[in-house]
Amino acid sequence: MKLSFTNFLILSASCIASIANAQDKIVGGTEVNPPGRYEYQAALVDGSGSQFCGGSLIAPGYVLSAAHCAGIGSAVQIGRHDLSDSSEDFENINVVTEITHPDYNDSTLENDIMILKLESDSSAQPVEYDTGSADTSAGEDVTVMGWGTTQSGGSSSDVLLEVEVDIVSNSDCESDYGSGAITDVMMCAARDGKDSCQGDSGGPLVIVGSDAATDVQVGIVSWGNGCADPSFPGVYARVSEFTDFIECVLSGGTDECGNTGLGGGDDWWGDWDDNWGWNDDNATWGDDSWGNNTDDWDDDYGFGGGIIDVIIDLIYAIIELLSSLSRK
Numbered sequence: 001m002k003l004s005f006t007n008f009l010i011l012s013a014s015c016i017a018s019i020a021n022a023q024d025k026i027v028g029g030t031e032v033n034p035p036g037r038y039e040y041q042a043a044l045v046d047g048s049g050s051q052f053c054g055g056s057l058i059a060p061g062y063v064l065s066a067a068h069c070a071g072i073g074s075a076v077q078i079g080r081h082d083l084s085d086s087s088e089d090f091e092n093i094n095v096v097t098e099i100t101h102p103d104y105n106d107s108t109l110e111n112d113i114m115i116l117k118l119e120s121d122s123s124a125q126p127v128e129y130d131t132g133s134a135d136t137s138a139g140e141d142v143t144v145m146g147w148g149t150t151q152s153g154g155s156s157s158d159v160l161l162e163v164e165v166d167i168v169s170n171s172d173c174e175s176d177y178g179s180g181a182i183t184d185v186m187m188c189a190a191r192d193g194k195d196s197c198q199g200d201s202g203g204p205l206v207i208v209g210s211d212a213a214t215d216v217q218v219g220i221v222s223w224g225n226g227c228a229d230p231s232f233p234g235v236y237a238r239v240s241e242f243t244d245f246i247e248c249v250l251s252g253g254t255d256e257c258g259n260t261g262l263g264g265g266d267d268w269w270g271d272w273d274d275n276w277g278w279n280d281d282n283a284t285w286g287d288d289s290w291g292n293n294t295d296d297w298d299d300d301y302g303f304g305g306g307i308i309d310v311i312i313d314l315i316y317a318i319i320e321l322l323s324s325l326s327r328k
């Protein structure tokens with residue numbers, strides 16, 4: 001076939017377009033269809049409403065997420081699909097308390113699990129969490145979803161994406177990451193060109209059933225070396241290892257189950273302040289500490305709205321800023 005110059009241009013343009021499209025899907029994401037299929041999916045949002053992590057509704061008043069997502073957010077949004085569409089019908093529910101696993105280790109990311117206690121119940125269908133009966137052997141198909149980046153260091157997605165990956169055995173995963181890196185409380189999953197990525201953290205890895213009520217959550221997006229790197233699977237917290245922690249929290253426990261905090265820099269110095277009873281009184285997770293002077297810890301001391309209050313808020317804001325920078 002003789003290729004005319006015009007045909008050549010059209011062909012080249014469509015070729016470039018399909019390469020760009022393939023890169024768009026470097027972690028293999030496809031848009032969740034129909035929107036709302038995974039109605040338990042939660043967006044963790046910060047004080048300005050920006051999504052920074054995922055989560056999953058596991059009971060009407062509780063969202064499961066990753067411990068490394070603690071200390072940033074103030075609310076969860078359930079029922080979202082397109083984050084750029086402010087006219088979406090969704091629930092925005094404040095977080096009362098974040099409960100991180102008592103043995104969470106922020107350098108090894110062991111026990112990277114957190115439960116958010118919500119101010120009010122969600123009406124969405126919670127997802128079943130695996131207590132040990134799900135088949136998580138190597139090669140099983142599992143699906144992960146989120147609004148995270150579509151490639152390592154790339155930009156995040158406005159619409160909820162999902163991707164199917166295969167469970168990788170802990171021993172194979174450990175030979176990729178090195179001895180000791182992958183413990184029993186973790187699990188791995190990978191597939192060519194497909195993975196979870198930054199911003200998906202805290203979101204669910206599920207065995208897909210026929211609907212939201214029959215899906216089973218087996219993992220929580222936790223960490224990885226890059227995204228969709230063929231040498232490094234995605235690493236997830238293994239949900240079935242945390243039945244005791246989850247049940248402790250779902251039966252109403254807080255301090256007796258794990259470390260409690262309210263986010264927004266609280267974790268910078270642990271919760272010694274909570275033990276003094278100053279920071280665990282309000283339902284707001286850190287977004288007041290930027291100086292709204294509503295139910296801040298300083299107000300609890302009765303300083304009121306005077307100059308001392310402003311100075312204390314300023315110091316508090318600087319500490320939070322340093323703390324959030326140090327987490328980056």
Ligand code: 4AZ
Nearest residue numbers: 196197198201223224234
């Ligand atoms: C992250 O930074 C992250 N490829 C999450 C998941 C993975 C890598 C990084 C897995 O939140």
